[in-house]
Amino acid sequence: MTNAGPSPKTTKPGPAGGGLDIGRLLLEGRAFLALIVIIVVFSFLSPNYFSTANFLTMASHVAIFGILAIGMLLVILNGGIDLSVGSTLGLAGVVAGFMMQGVTLHWFGVILYPPVWVVALLACALGAVIGLINGILIARFNVPAFVATLGVMYMVRGVALLMTNGLTYNNLGGRPELGNTGFDWLGFNRIAGVPFGVIVLALLAVVVSLILTRSAFGRWLYASGGNERAAELSGVPVKGVQITVYVLSGICSAIAGLILSSQLTSAGPTAGTSYELTAIAAVVIGGAALTGGRGTVRGTMLGAFVIGFLSDGLVIIGISSYWQTVFTGAVIVLAVLLNAIQYRRRVKQPAAAGGQTTSAQPGGAAPTANSVREKKAG
Numbered sequence: 001m002t003n004a005g006p007s008p009k010t011t012k013p014g015p016a017g018g019g020l021d022i023g024r025l026l027l028e029g030r031a032f033l034a035l036i037v038i039i040v041v042f043s044f045l046s047p048n049y050f051s052t053a054n055f056l057t058m059a060s061h062v063a064i065f066g067i068l069a070i071g072m073l074l075v076i077l078n079g080g081i082d083l084s085v086g087s088t089l090g091l092a093g094v095v096a097g098f099m100m101q102g103v104t105l106h107w108f109g110v111i112l113y114p115p116v117w118v119v120a121l122l123a124c125a126l127g128a129v130i131g132l133i134n135g136i137l138i139a140r141f142n143v144p145a146f147v148a149t150l151g152v153m154y155m156v157r158g159v160a161l162l163m164t165n166g167l168t169y170n171n172l173g174g175r176p177e178l179g180n181t182g183f184d185w186l187g188f189n190r191i192a193g194v195p196f197g198v199i200v201l202a203l204l205a206v207v208v209s210l211i212l213t214r215s216a217f218g219r220w221l222y223a224s225g226g227n228e229r230a231a232e233l234s235g236v237p238v239k240g241v242q243i244t245v246y247v248l249s250g251i252c253s254a255i256a257g258l259i260l261s262s263q264l265t266s267a268g269p270t271a272g273t274s275y276e277l278t279a280i281a282a283v284v285i286g287g288a289a290l291t292g293g294r295g296t297v298r299g300t301m302l303g304a305f306v307i308g309f310l311s312d313g314l315v316i317i318g319i320s321s322y323w324q325t326v327f328t329g330a331v332i333v334l335a336v337l338l339n340a341i342q343y344r345r346r347v348k349q350p351a352a353a354g355g356q357t358t359s360a361q362p363g364g365a366a367p368t369a370n371s372v373r374e375k376k377a378g
Contacts, residue, residue, distance in 0.1 A: 031302035042313035062308030063197035071252030079292025089272035092257030097169030097267030131250025135243030160269035187262030226293030
């Protein structure tokens with residue numbers, strides 16, 4: 001008679017059984033650790049780096065990339081990619097500059113000077129329309145995300161160049177006598193000493209984090225990004241979620257464009273060139289999987305600060321801009337490598353914890369050779 005009860009031997013808790021796994025902790029906290037290392041190293045190399053004023057200045061630069069990265073995170077969680085965010089940023093700034101200069105209505109012989117809040121709303125609406133185009137192409141016409149957003153990227157950049165004839169709108173402060181001043185408030189004003197752009201970034205991060213963790217849309221997004229077919233069979237409106245994330249990405253790009261134009265007090269058609277790559281890098285450094293379904297706002301914000309603080313630190317210590325590109329690229333490659341290691345470990349650990357492999361069968365047990373022969377005999 002065999003003993004069907006549990007074995008008296010007990011196993012020591014390992015990494016997959018509740019023990020402390022230092023490697024896993026280092027992998028999951030790599031963005032935070034990288035940020036700490038960057039701050040310590042550059043504080044040692046430059047006495048001007050570690051100061052509240054410098055941190056706030058660098059944070060205002062990070063706000064642009066961070067806002068873009070939040071929109072990009074939503075798209076990547078859905079298993080997509082958005083290469084048009086940099087062009088959308090540039091076009092939103094150009095449209096804002098165009099309206100701040102005055103909109104001439106030739107038929108009526110008048111020039112309109114819309115207030116700043118109207119300019120901001122119209123720019124965000126433009127970003128939403130661009131995102132909607134991306135979403136429809138991808139969700140309704142099944143165009144690959146890379147191809148669709150690449151084509152939209154070129155079209156949007158071309159529209160910005162046509163609007164300005166390749167020139168730049170300068171002096172976007174507005175005209176006091178016409179009541180359209182205040183645009184520079186977005187880029188230069190502070191609340192309680194904190195730049196307005198940083199406050200916008202923090203608010204967006206909190207709102208999006210709550211949406212992802214506390215709402216049905218967040219659950220739908222993670223589900224559709226992890227397994228689109230399974231999510232669709234479970235009743236998730238996969239196409240609607242897909243369109244929505246691109247619309248939100250476009251709005252985030254427009255907000256970033258408004259803040260950048262305000263900081264520069266000018267709007268040019270080439271603004272935001274290659275910013276889409278920086279946004280993707282921030283999301284990847286933050287631990288999100290490019291295959292979708294994995295990632296957090298917290299990690300993305302850490303990734304944005306890693307890139308921003310690294311770039312500004314290299315400038316402060318006088319490193320050539322060419323070397324800055326090399327360092328940034330190396331960080332991105334390392335982040336992708338660590339992501340691959342992290343998610344490969346997650347796949348392997350459940351099998352190691354149970355001591356046997358699992359099956360895709362509904363019953364959870366793999367069919368044996370005897371059972372197969374019995375079925376054939378029957």
